[in-house]
Amino acid sequence: MNDNGTRYSAPALEKGLDIIELLTDHPEGLSLAELAKELGRTTAEIFRMVVTLETRGYLLAIGDRYVLSLLLFQLAHRHQPVRSLVSAALPLMTQLAKQAGQSFHLCVYQKGRVLIAAGVESPERWGFSLKVGTLIGLTDTASGQVLLAFQEEPQRVEMLELHIPVDGELEVNPPQLAKDLAQIRKHGNARMPSRQVKGVKNLAYPVFGRDGHAIATLTTPYIERIDNAEVPSMAEVGDMMKDAAQTLTALMGFNVYWDSATQPSR
Structure with missing residues (x-):
């Protein structure tokens, strides 16, 4: 020893x-x-x-x-589970971006933080997106909160114990975080103004693995148009995202998705 x-x-x-x-x-x-x-x-x-x-x-x-x-990032994406998830998600995300006119990210948990594993930029003249490979906060982002919300309690506690704040991440308020996670479990998604950038509303849906726990999130930093362009509302984009997340969940081998009557085991 x-x-x-x-x-x-x-x-x-x-x-x-x-x-x-x-x-x-x-x-x-x-x-x-x-x-x-x-x-x-x-x-x-x-x-x-x-x-x-x-x-x-x-x-x-x-x-x-x-x-x-970027060698470590390249090696991580040659790891079969991540590669399979990204390969399955990219066509769906590309179609979503065309339909919604927004950017989309696929996020996964990585040892106390959240990793942007894949991304598709908005086809519009402008948009907001994060670089693939970026690490974001676990507790102050829609993606991180969704990943936390759809876990068993022991796994959630472990994730929080391993939590490593990223630069600028807001301090955790445990009671408020618990309330936020409960609301996410109730509604099946996270909708919240960005806590990093003004004017952006984050919308995130879970992708479940075979055990019924969130293995990834499908997320958009939604930017609201104020001109005369006819674009989908945030609610309409949410419906599109839920369908895509449900498809990804099925591809991952879990045939039940969240709804008001049937929720995946946690």
């Missing part, structure tokens, strides 16, 4: 993982000296590891700073 209570240790691997995990919180990058300081190590201790990670394509050197490349 080592000091952490595990049977075996791999110091070099641990150093590499520490570097990668640290850089996920610093998109602007860190210098070798800054990496060493943050990790509580000397530059000599981590120099070889940084060079190796750069050589293997996990890090990019920009001037004297190191940033994460």
Whole structure:
């Protein structure tokens, strides 16, 4: 046993993982000296590891700073469950974008945060969307709250314990969050003004896995038109999204979707 209570240790691997995990919180990058300081190590201790990670394509050197490349993101999307979900969702999202004139995202939970796994931009002249691969808040976004709402209590507690706030994420108010999640379970979706950007209303529907728990959300940052253009209302877009989320749920192997009479087991 080592000091952490595990049977075996791999110091070099641990150093590499520490570097990668640290850089996920610093998109602007860190210098070798800054990496060493943050990790509580000397530059000599981590120099070889940084060079190796750069050589293997996990890090990019920009001037004297190191940033994460997109290699980890590419590897994640070669993972079969994520790849299958994204492949199934993209045609539906593309059709939704054409019908609704809005942008759409497919979001999944990732260790205390929410990841934009796929996205389709609005075909209109303007729109609002987030980059694929972006990490967003778990507790202050419609997507995060839907992912939390449709879980069993032990899983929800674990997700909140692992919660890592993103930059700018609002502080969690547990009683209010509990009320929000209860309303989401009642209505089967989340509709809320964006807590990050003025003028955007977020609408999110769950995609259920075979166990009846939310494995993803189909989300739109809805932008209301105030000119004479004839576009679907938010309620109409919600109906479209529910149908698409129901189709995705069926493709994931779960043949029951939320409605007022029958709700997936949680």
